[in-house]
Amino acid sequence: MKNVILLIMDGLGDRPNEIFDNKTALQYSYKPNMDFLAEHGVTGLMSPVSYGIRSGSDTSHLSILGYNPENYYTGRGPFEALGLGIDLKPGDIAFRANYASVINNTVVDRRAGRIKDTNNLSKELETEIDGVKFIIKSGVEHRAALVLRGDNLSDKISDTDPHNIDSKLLNAMPLDNEAKFTANVINKFLERSRKILNEHKMNKDLILNGKLPANEILLRGAGKVPELPDFNKKYNLRAACISGTPLIRGIAKLAGFDIINVNGMTGRIDTDYNNIINTAVESLNEYNFILINIKGTDIGGHDKKPEIKKYAIEETDKALKQLKSILNDTLIVITGDHSTPCSYGDHTGDPVPVLFSTNGIINDDVKRFDELSVSHGYYKIKSSDIMPLILSYSDRSEKYGA
């Protein structure tokens, strides 16, 4: 049985770009080590979730790891909260939250003037009411996530965000009988929060400066944190995750992965690529499955900066050199979680290249790791096919039948 390194380059798939002579980032980049691994393995195109689906990183990572998002993706709330690094537990109820400006019970700005930093506000709002713990964490600008932890909680709760300005504030309403307690405790929390926010020095200062206060927190997208069957038990592995991205770490943790920290890992384009791969290789002493997520490729796509995407690919490639020597007892899998073409600036439903490389398996005729080259390779698969192929190529599959 072989060890496994699954490297997910976030948003890897690309479309032709004029800046790259109408090539994709992978086609245009210098990446001899990825090409070596493609040549010494099998390749193909992988559609995240399914053909044409514009997957998020959340749904696609769930699917790649073998958790059908139809069953385990419980909405934006929990996954936004994971993305902000809140340490969620199965059964927690999570909301996406906006700091907003309210005058006379009317929402006048859903983003509180795109306020810069609400960490000081969020700190004050954390509390416990009727045995329910309220955890709140600020994100970028007006964004935040609210988590409820306690017994008998339900996610069948309406949005308090009216989604339009000049609308009256809404109470949290229970969408079924079991949700009454949850709605009630949320409304108590919101009432308490309003008082704190209106009296908060930061808001008083904003008003003194003629700006709108962040005096309300609007909730939407309630969801229950799913209970993911333990990845280690499901596949009989000892799994760890290396990622600078809170969302990915959060999903991995829910699935029972250990989280490995790496010096210099930032989750940004300036991350320490070499140390990430080096740490992954060293961790194979303790673990036999390492999930790595590298975010820079996605950042380049979202920012429409092909050079950034190319940089992330080439820096990752340099770091991959050290993997060539461990192919006897390690299966290397490289793919993306979705496409984020630099020409488009957001996720698309395009399939993503995938390679499986280890000594001893068949090598298809593909010698380069890019969208077009691997389209002539062995596989046209969906993300849910990745784990069975990993188990197979790492000699870990149980026989099905005799």
Next chain:
Amino acid sequence: MKNVILLIMDGLGDRPNEIFDNKTALQYSYKPNMDFLAEHGVTGLMSPVSYGIRSGSDTSHLSILGYNPENYYTGRGPFEALGLGIDLKPGDIAFRANYASVINNTVVDRRAGRIKDTNNLSKELETEIDGVKFIIKSGVEHRAALVLRGDNLSDKISDTDPHNIDSKLLNAMPLDNEAKFTANVINKFLERSRKILNEHKMNKDLILNGKLPANEILLRGAGKVPELPDFNKKYNLRAACISGTPLIRGIAKLAGFDIINVNGMTGRIDTDYNNIINTAVESLNEYNFILINIKGTDIGGHDKKPEIKKYAIEETDKALKQLKSILNDTLIVITGDHSTPCSYGDHTGDPVPVLFSTNGIINDDVKRFDELSVSHGYYKIKSSDIMPLILSYSDRSEKYGA
């Protein structure tokens, strides 16, 4: 977001033919515009419904448009009735019908001597009994369709067609309790029809000429017309259909498409190909999704006439020239609904070529639009994958997750 033209060339897929130097119709035809679109897009093979399924035009069009035929294909009756151009409504009960010859309560010819035209008979049989409207329409030779419209109707009704000659006439029997009313009213209709047919001048003339009369109408294949969720709401589109084929127009109408008529469109090989495509392009002012079905390719296949299939391909191709100039804001999709190889003369389960062409997306290495060339392309998909890919390549997909 881009407009969409989905061109379905009926029965497009083919097998090698000696007349074509062992090439398929697509391989042998001169079709520079389809090849241009293939070169400027992504291609693949599409299996209608699933691998190896010999789909009909009904089941495959349902599947392509996103209606799983397992849920929405309710049997031959409704779709035969749609094919004859009856304006069906959800809940109608439809049967396939044969005019037959009966002597002494015994079916002596299930096709009434393959009688030429039964329109005059069908006209007389339309009626209303116990609040149920009976609509009947003749097809080719002895064929017809019967539709029941009213309340409390069921399709759990046995065939009155004994399926063999020298068999006694059968009554319609209810297959469950709820079907009793329907069976009863059908038997009243059949009794009434017998009298009318036996006394009809056309039948008396047939007997005078020593021929068998068409004095019975045999029913089989009862099915309820399905309620298709509205295509426009399902995909947030404004959709119209251009087809000279009643079955396709009928399915599109059930799905909520507007139907566009075209001067010179016949549904035959002599249709006005140029006007069809021209009308589609003009209709993009009002609609953002145009479904076109061109029937000539299927006719060539069924008639085992490769030259006919080639003609339909080449005439369509000429008309497609005008699409080259709208690729900035239009996604062109070309495929077939199934294969009808000229060497076989009927539908086969072979996959069908498909192309997605628009500016800005990746182009795979495929430069020709035929079965073999596109087998090296990006996709090996099923018909149910077409709509998600259309939504994705026309920038209309919702993101699944974040």
